[in-house]
Amino acid sequence: MPLNQDFVGRSYTSDVPFQVGREHIRQFARAIGDGNPLFRDVEAAKAAGHADLVAPPTFLVTAIPGDLGLPTNDPALGLDYSLVVHGDQRFTLHRPVVAGDELVVRSTLASIRSxxxxxxxxxxxxxxTTSGELVAEGTCSLVSRGTAPPR
Incomplete structure (x- = not known):
C-alpha cells in the first residue's frame, strides 16, 4: 500500500530539550570506537578551545527521540517498519555539539518519492539550542520496500 503523501511537509518539535551529557558523549564515542580525546577528556577539549567535551558528529542521531511524534511514527502514514531499510543519514554542523548543550529537535517529512x-x-x-541558536541540520532517508503505487 502506498504511503500517505498528505504527510509531506508535516513538522514535529520535541517538547523536552535533549540534554547533552558528558557520559552520553563518552559512551557514544566508545560505541563507535573513536578514541579522540576531545570526546573523552574534558581538559583536552578545553585546551582545544571548547567549553566541554565535544560530541562526535554522528552523535546527533541520539538526539532524535522516538517519542518526538515523528511523522514516520503516525499509523496514518502507512509505514510498515518491517519493510524499511535505512538509506542515508547526513548532518551539517554549524558548530560542535558540546556537553551541557540543551537541544530542541524539529523534524519535517520533506518528501516521499517512488x-x-x-x-x-x-x-x-x-x-x-533552547535559546534558538541553530547548531546543526540533518536529513535521514528511509526506503519503504515494495510500497510504491503501481505505474
Missing part, C-alpha cells in the same frame, strides 16, 4: 517499486522518505531535522 523509486521503482519502493518509496523513499526523506526527513529533515533542525537542532537548535
Amino acid at each position: 523509486v521503482g517499486r519502493n518509496e523513499v522518505l526523506v526527513t529533515s531535522y533542525e537542532f537548535t
Whole structure:
C-alpha cells in the first residue's frame, strides 16, 4: 500500500530539550570506537578551545527521540517498519555539539518519492539550542520496500 503523501511537509518539535551529557558523549564515542580525546577528556577539549567535551558528529542521531511524534511514527502514514531499510543519514554542523548543550529537535517529512517499486522518505531535522541558536541540520532517508503505487 502506498504511503500517505498528505504527510509531506508535516513538522514535529520535541517538547523536552535533549540534554547533552558528558557520559552520553563518552559512551557514544566508545560505541563507535573513536578514541579522540576531545570526546573523552574534558581538559583536552578545553585546551582545544571548547567549553566541554565535544560530541562526535554522528552523535546527533541520539538526539532524535522516538517519542518526538515523528511523522514516520503516525499509523496514518502507512509505514510498515518491517519493510524499511535505512538509506542515508547526513548532518551539517554549524558548530560542535558540546556537553551541557540543551537541544530542541524539529523534524519535517520533506518528501516521499517512488523509486521503482519502493518509496523513499526523506526527513529533515533542525537542532537548535533552547535559546534558538541553530547548531546543526540533518536529513535521514528511509526506503519503504515494495510500497510504491503501481505505474
